[in-house]
Amino acid sequence: MSIIENKYGLHKLSILLSFLLFLSIFVNKSSLYSAYYIFILEMFFLISVKYYSSFSVKYYLLEKSNMIQCAIILLIIIFFSTIWNSIDISGGRLATILMFNRVFLLFGHAIFALSCYHYFSLIGFNKKLFISLPIGLVIVCVIFIIEYNFSQQSLINETHLGLPFYFNRRILGFFSIFTCIYLVFETLERTSKTWLLRVLFIVNFSLCIWLGGRAAFISIMFPSLILLFYYLYANINRNNIIVLMLLMIVSIVISIPFSVLEWNGINRLVYQSQIIKEMTINELSTNRIFIWEDALSYIRQSFFFGNGAESFGILTSNTHRFVQPHNFIIQFLFEFGIVGFILLTWMIGKPVYVGLVNLVSGSKMESRDNNMLLLSVLMGFYFQALLDGIFYWGNSMMIVIVLLTALHAHNLNYEKYCSK
Structure with missing residues (x-):
């Protein structure tokens, strides 16, 4: 060859x-x-x-x-x-x-x-290798919306731990951790932003919130803060930080109307805040x-x-x-x-x-x-x-x-x- x-x-x-x-x-x-x-x-x-x-x-x-x-x-x-x-x-x-x-x-x-x-x-390593993952999660979100609204026996319900494609919704949470950190990096690092990147960020971050995983959310926010301080030290364009904050806020707002189940994002936080005094550490x-x-x-x-x-x-x-x-x-x-x-x-x-x-x-x-x-x-x-x-x-x-x-x-x- x-x-x-x-x-x-x-x-x-x-x-x-x-x-x-x-x-x-x-x-x-x-x-x-x-x-x-x-x-x-x-x-x-x-x-x-x-x-x-x-x-x-x-x-x-x-x-x-x-x-x-x-x-x-x-x-x-x-x-x-x-x-x-x-x-x-x-x-x-x-x-x-x-x-x-x-x-x-x-x-x-x-x-x-x-x-x-x-x-x-x-x-060598090229970060473009990973762009397929956030695109894939966008496709997953579209399928979830179609399945929930048009399937008579939707897998997205209160009692079922799984989701379409997933025997356990935590598996999807692993992908969400990856894509959100990757997109935070791209948002802070890039000198020129594209609408595709912003759409990917909003959909992926909204999905993470919708999944309701507390540990997954912390697993994203802690490295994100490290990235933020790193790029502040590197004297990045401060507008990137403003864009990142706005994208996060928009993602949270967009996730609210889709959070229709008890274990979904904001709903889970509200529910657990009401019963947290009655729960043991193990629970x-x-x-x-x-x-x-x-x-x-x-x-x-x-x-x-x-x-x-x-x-x-x-x-x-x-x-x-x-x-x-x-x-x-x-x-x-x-x-x-x-x-x-x-x-x-x-x-x-x-x-x-x-x-x-x-x-x-x-x-x-x-x-x-x-x-x-x-x-x-x-x-x-x-x-x-x-x-x-x-x-x-x-x-x-x-x-x-x-x-x-x-x-x-x-x-x-x-x-x-x-x-x-």
Whole structure:
């Protein structure tokens, strides 16, 4: 393949990855089908990277990289911990199948991460890659409006936790976190604004409010404030801040007439403010305190190497119906033990640390902006992961992998550039 053809192929990979992120929005109404839907998208990208470039898993396995070596050790621990615990775990053959199904999907995520890292190392990071996600959520909003108004048995109701395309509306909240932070960045960073950007902002931010997720809203606002202070320090056009505030106000106003259910945005705040004095901390946290306390007893029993993949939902099935503990720290400790927790924390923390170092070290403006965008979205995701299953569900895992590999490759490429 010639250099020109190779560059053309890499350009097609950029379009493909953006399109696959777009497709990841439209997940299935079943959690199992959704996991394999995301797996297929990831493997399709892997095959495409292999076809259009010199990607080789064997090359990376032989490479003396701390990150790769750490990932290999972690996968070995997960595999053997799952084998060991599946022998004694209650639930019979079905439990064993579920555990090894999870191991299989985790291996898929790992290979997808390698392909993403290879892609970003070759072509670099471009923020336009992510524009497909807010556009996708606009389409979702249009479908919701049509479905609610014209379907005789609408899935958008008081009792159903899911929505059209989603077995759990929190999954949509993960996408909303991403798109809102991304659009806050674009609004503050751009010197010239387009009406398309403003429409995307209003629709996506209104959707976030309409979903009624308290943690999701905080996960958006905290990184947004960091972005605001960053660009104030960078002496941006102050009109951008005014535009951002106006867009947020318009989004809140627009969300009000669509908030017709008790769990919708403003309605949820009003309802909970009326009964908050009667609620316990556990009720206010939607039973998370109870879930965490229950999980800690199992963590003590298998402290070093955990209870194996997918073990949380199996071991705790007699006490509640949750398949994951709504906290990534407890999830890592529960399933992979303290050893797996240390390895995983280092893997998701190192790219962030390097990104922060390069952010404050006076790197080029474009490099700092790319770091700021990736770090801001990851910051929002990490905060949300303290209260939900960001590191459990396939679609949020796919996005986190893209963000982390983009951040890692971007900063390694910049360090190589500076060393020349």
